[in-house]
Amino acid sequence: MTIIEKFARESIQNNIEYGIDDYKNSINKIKAKTYDFDNTLDKIKFISLHIDAVNKIYDEHLPKCNNPEECDTNFQCESLLYYLRQEIGKYGVNVNEDTFTIEEKLEAEDKLDKILKEIEELKLGHQIIYDDLTNEISELKELYFLGKKKWHQMLAGKIVDMTVSGLVSETLSKQIIESLKPNFRNLIG
Template sequence: MNIVETEANQFSKRLFKSGKTNTLENLKSKITMKLYDFNRDRDKLDFLKTLRVNSIADKEKHMKTCSGCGYDKEIDIGVFAIDQEIDEINRFYTFEPKPEDEFSVEEESELHSKLNSILEKLEKQGFGQQIIFEEIEDLKNHFNLGKKNWFQLLKGKVVDLTIKKVLNKTIVQEIYNTLSEGFEEAVKLLE
């Protein structure tokens, strides 16, 4: 468990325990004040997501013995406040991969060329379905995800095309092998 998760676990134990009825205003204030402890948006999001999970688990545990005290409604208000904070951060948050996981310009160009040649090859083989072209074109727009996430996206897309029986397993394997050639380190992380 990292520091952010530890902070979220400790904070969730005292968020709803104030001795007075928790309103949206005071719950939101407590959460906002705690978020000032974190500078990075990624840490804030991790904190809020952990806090949300803990709050829902606390509600479920409480409801097993509750006789209508209203605590569940306070937790619902708290989860609402947490969701608002998550939405607000996500409006401006942009994922940035670690520097060692970023594609270089040369790597992006190489993959772009490989994707184009795969499209040409599939077209020559008679696979002219629009879905294939859309999925492959979509990959060209996501190099910003970093190598590991990009190859996860690729894997998901080719598996989906196999499941939908748009492409057979042999062709999918060939596509994956062609694109992952030269990126063994990123592919190893997936396996």
């Protein structure tokens, strides 16, 4: 867990999980912490983790909600999401309905881990290639905030780049694409 993830976990616990009863106060505290970071990607990651946490609470609450139009929890979640999306938008990230759900992130990470496991079997004598692939795949695990379409485009681009540069064989790149094929259907459009 990175230091940003630790900061986010603490902030999420204090400002979201213990109850969102005042979205204005929560957003002000989250924004104040965000301004402590110099690195833009750290800010994006921090805010993205908060968006995920609010979405999780909102998604769990909504099916049980008796009066969605008048519900204070819905209002607090929707308001907080609005301001968090606005805040992350300042850094050039357009959060939309294309965002990964927690389940989709876990599924993608499982597939990436399976790819790493297969590549690890081939690493004997190719340590530099294995290390490069590991770094590339680890980087992808940090980019879910891009949204599904852009994330899959990034993955496809990395696979093509690694194949063209000779880092991976055409056979291995085909195996990677084949294992992720269902996710590549909506890349164009």
